[in-house]
Amino acid sequence: MGKIKLAVKTPRIDMTPMVDLFFLLLVFFILTATFRPEEAAPIKTPQSTSPTPIPDSHLVTIMISKDDKVFFNVDNGSDTIEHIRGKILQAIGSQYQIKFTPKEIKKFEGLASFGLPAVKLQAFLNAPDPKAREAMQVGIPIDSLDNQLMYWIRFARTYNNNLEFALKGDGDANYPAVKKVIAILQDNNVNKFNLTTDLKGVELPAEFIIK
């Protein structure tokens, strides 16, 4: 009578389903990833209880940093072939007698937010690296004598008439600066706009909680 031999086998794990899953997730994350664009200034938005998400496109973002500098950003519309940013830049160019080269316009279309006087735009667009660009961002002039923000808003609305406006201010920005920006928006007949905020929960005093 022979003994029963146990087959010695190496435990093998079939990794195929795991790989399948990993790749599925990987593809999902790659497709949903939106890379954070180069920000002109770090802005810590205040909190509110509004759950409305920000619109995806046709959006003008006016940023106000905590040292009250103003930055501007507009997207290219629903499709980059419309070259809306390029058109706005050219309009600003003709307003301030600056001739932008096609290369500069292309560069501008690829960038995100910016905040500097129009005369410095060419130097900004030809800057070698993001660091150099960052150093030039001194904010868009909003004084009544040299109100460049008004022109940016006006030309943005000229080339894309279904724009929405978002005001993204730092919580510590001073109200007078924000008020000025709102006044400029209203001068351009923008009476409806959004304030970008972070979400927080609501708490009510005990006697007002509806059961």
Add this chain to the structure above:
Amino acid sequence: MAEIVQEEGHKGKGKRKAKKHGTHIDMTPMVDLACLLLTFFMLTTAFNKPKVMEIILPEKPKENEKPPELDKDRALNVILVENDKVLWYVGLADPNKTLPVLAETDFSKDGIRKVLLQRNKELFTRVGNMKRDVMEGKLKIPRDSIDGRIKRFYKEDKSGPIVLIKAGDGVKYRNIVDIMDEMAITNIARYTLVDINPVEKTMVQNHKKSN
């Protein structure tokens, strides 16, 4: 890395069979890579899109247009001052009469929120009850018509306060967002942002002195 190939001993006189090796690909490096990329994309993906709070301001009055008259019993003046403090009074300040006394509060849940809720209880409970009925299924209306219904409630409101928000010196943008948020939380139907007038400036100063 993954497997140890074990030679099976050949016993007896059996023919030496050619070993059948299933084509096994070592998937470990691939899994490593997929896992790494997956982690990277998961960490860089920003899931929570920024939220926005929509505000609609009244159009700027034209030159020869009189601002609408205000029912002074319903007027609730909220004056924002520095250090996140809130002052408020009811009615209109008339420099020829005794000035109303300012009450001081803050942005906590028992602060200005309570003041607003006490005055806006009727509308607040109406909106709250409607939302609760929808949640519990007692009221069957499509989700997207809730906002329309709330707007109608706002329009029908005849007794709630008319809040005039005024910003004093040293107010940060965060305070403005906070007070707008309070308006949304407490369902105030009518509110607006206005400039602080000289009488109120004196009142704020008197208030500071008395403290």
